[in-house]
Amino acid sequence: xxxxxxxxxxxxxxxxxxxxxxxxxxxxxxxxxxxxxxxxxxxxxxxxxxxxxxxxxxxxxxxxxxxxxxxxxxxxxxxxxxxxxxxxxxxxxxxxxxxxxxxxxxxxxxxxxxxxxxxxxxxxxxxxxxxxxxxxxxxxxxxxxxxxxxxxxxxxxxxxxxxxxxxxxxxxxxxxxxxxxxxxxxxxxxxxxxxxxxxxxxxxxxxxxxxxxxxxxxxxxxx
Numbered sequence: 001x002x003x004x005x006x007x008x009x010x011x012x013x014x015x016x017x018x019x020x021x022x023x024x025x026x027x028x029x030x031x032x033x034x035x036x037x038x039x040x041x042x043x044x045x046x047x048x049x050x051x052x053x054x055x056x057x058x059x060x061x062x063x064x065x066x067x068x069x070x071x072x073x074x075x076x077x078x079x080x081x082x083x084x085x086x087x088x089x090x091x092x093x094x095x096x097x098x099x100x101x102x103x104x105x106x107x108x109x110x111x112x113x114x115x116x117x118x119x120x121x122x123x124x125x126x127x128x129x130x131x132x133x134x135x136x137x138x139x140x141x142x143x144x145x146x147x148x149x150x151x152x153x154x155x156x157x158x159x160x161x162x163x164x165x166x167x168x169x170x171x172x173x174x175x176x177x178x179x180x181x182x183x184x185x186x187x188x189x190x191x192x193x194x195x196x197x198x199x200x201x202x203x204x205x206x207x208x209x210x211x212x213x214x215x216x217x218x219x220x221x222x223x
């Protein structure tokens with residue numbers, strides 16, 4: 001299973017790196033959102049400090065959804081979706097490969113957005129780069145797990161670009177609440193220790209939806 005998932009992951013990474021459309025769109029959209037916030041809000045350091053966690057995760061959410069919406073688009077455009085589903089590998093392996101591909105691209109995007117976030121909106125953020133990146137990795141795991149499942153569910157649906165956010169955003173509320181509270185603690189110097197209850201919620205969300213998505217992916221792709 002791990003070997004099959006690695007093959008799917010390798011294939012997606014190679015094709016996406018050749019085209020770079022998804023990643024460039026995600027990164028460009030994230031930069032635009034940060035620019036809008038930095039120019040639209042008053043240049044008040046205390047206000048930016050209070051709003052920084054929300055701004056950071058709104059940027060993450062809106063730019064990340066662009067990558068998720070294209071998870072199965074390549075197979076759909078090339079007419080290879082049926083071949084992928086008929087391949088002699090488990091549907092769980094397909095899910096893991098797709099999910100890890102989404103997770104990697106979202107995390108790489110976050111690596112680039114954290115310095116931009118620091119430069120354009122909240123300069124002290126770079127002092128906590130490692131903690132923010134670790135938090136981004138945990139948040140992106142739950143985001144990618146649930147997003148990959150719902151992306152597969154909406155692949156053949158009309159107006160899937162609209163339907164995917166409608167389905168995904170409400171389910172992500174616990175994840176985003178936990179991420180916002182933990183980041184607020186990180187930015188004031190408390191680190192993860194200041195919000196341990198929210199950290200437990202975040203990890204629990206990741207594990208629950210990763211397991212649910214893995215177990216239900218086979219059924220979802222038959223719909």
